[in-house]
Amino acid sequence: MNDLARIDVHQHLIPPEFREALGRHGMAGWAPFEWSEAGALAMMDDFGIATGLLSLSTPGPHLGDDLEARELTRRINERIAGMVQRRPDRFGMFASVPLPDIEGSLEAIAYAYDQLSTDGVVLLANTRGTYLGDPKFEPVMAELGRRSAIVSIHPAHLEGRPVPGLHPSLADFLLDTTRSAINLVLQGVTRRYPNIRFILSHAGGFLPYAAHRIATLANVVDPAVDRVAMLEDLSSFYFDTALSGSPTALPSLGAFVRPGHVLFGSDSPYASGKTIGYFTNNLDRFAGLDEAAHTAINRANAEILFPRLALRRHEIERSQS
Template identity: 65%
Template sequence: MAGASRIDMHQHLLPPEFVSALERHGMGAWAPAGWSAEGALAMMDAHEIAAGVLSLSTPGPCLGDESESRLLTRQINQRLAELVKGRPDRFGMFASVPLPDIDGSLEAIRHAYDDLSTDGVVLLASHQGTYLGAPAYEPVMAELDRRAAVVFIHPTHLPGPPAPGVHPVLADFLLDTTRAAISLVLNGIPKRYPNLKIILSHAGGFLPFAAYRVANLANVIDKDLSYSEVLDGLSTFYFDTALSSSPSALPSLLQFARPGHIVFGSDSPYCDDKTIAFFADGLDRYEDLDPEGHAAINRRNAEILLPRLTAR
């Protein structure tokens, strides 16, 4: 691991409790086979990743009734905390919450911060067709703001059938993240809760490319929404580079994101080594970034968000 420098803010785990729950609910195909902490460390060593912040991917912990979802959330978060405790130099954690269960989510946040010393929280972009800016989720956003939380937003399946022949990961996931970001801004979440530090997966979906369109048309649709207010809200987000550090995506992301608001992401183990290498190498080869810019995206911006990982 000589020279390892990256901090991976978009890395997933598949603990046995989650895999068993997926299989119980007929969703086993959603879990890449054979995940282990040892395998994650080997992947990190191969791609010069000094530390990885682990989170649960879609479909999240809400696979059954409320009681089952709360129990699974607790088991996953405790498993995450054990991994971090065993290798604090290599792993961080974004705790899961059982949204749309508000009371269960508030308890999960309390447990994660007060008992498990979590680094942040992962939220799915939508739940049963309701996006994160909805008034129903206000208590969760208020509590996360009180905790000055780093919030990692990950997409899930759109509220509707997929397009025949087009797998959801090809386009739907990008739209889900974009919808969540717009929902948060149009409902004033970043403005009301300025302590939140929200990271959008996969370079924010379509957001950097479409931000000025969104700001202009939001003002046309609703005159109470000013162009500058919407654009400023959209620019408060952080963005990871998972599956996105390409010659076509990086210019848009770098043009839109605020300085210090881009972090490295691998999307392992849902991406294989070849795909991770393709996008990591694309970032390394990008000539419009100077050495300071590369260092900021690969590591320094993440250290500012999560100081515990500094100097690992």
């Protein structure tokens, strides 16, 4: 795809204030890549991305201290909002929140929506072992439901000792996202707050492939769980294609998710240009999708979720005609 047509719902930034905070906490290795606004735009031009919705990746802005996390969250969200204000055609925003600080998270959500006009919110699948769906996070979910929020769920590191030689990105991140999605459904969050649109990173981890196993065994473990209803709830999520445009992942997505619920994602800059190219080329060449389906994944589905991006495209097209 040579023209700037895609909307990338899974694109990160590594701002200097985040890098500095990680360094202070001895966590510099969590942000190993260089990032700049110019570099992001160049990557987007290379892969036909019109707009990238920026978010902070794991470990998020809370590195141990509530007050520090609140300040870091505000600075990062203001940085992204400034980029969106300068280039609303090229950038969008998923605001960070400083979980597990509930009060700070509610303040960050209010500020992001009321002052920064955020497009959505990014939440980590787990925060120090507590997963989305846990009753501790209910006030945050209630507020996101009240605002009909679009929430990008990004994996975090699993609690416990890692497997030597097995980087978390190989399997742990996929399990983390899957755990979070299952817990949100089992705890009834998706039913209580149907106005929240959740986007699962990396094609939902293992979820599309294993959904029928998950729902069937959930009923075995607890007969009160309705298998059919659980499958319906699991399919209500949105799924991005970051690192997942493959001949094995795409058929699982197509067989499981609802129409209109697959969105393009790059995972830049944590994914290199070579890696993005591999998965994007596979997506573009996948024979299981017709032209309309490719257009839907690349742009149209996201324009329904983010109407301002569709409006902006129409404005640009009118100015060029």
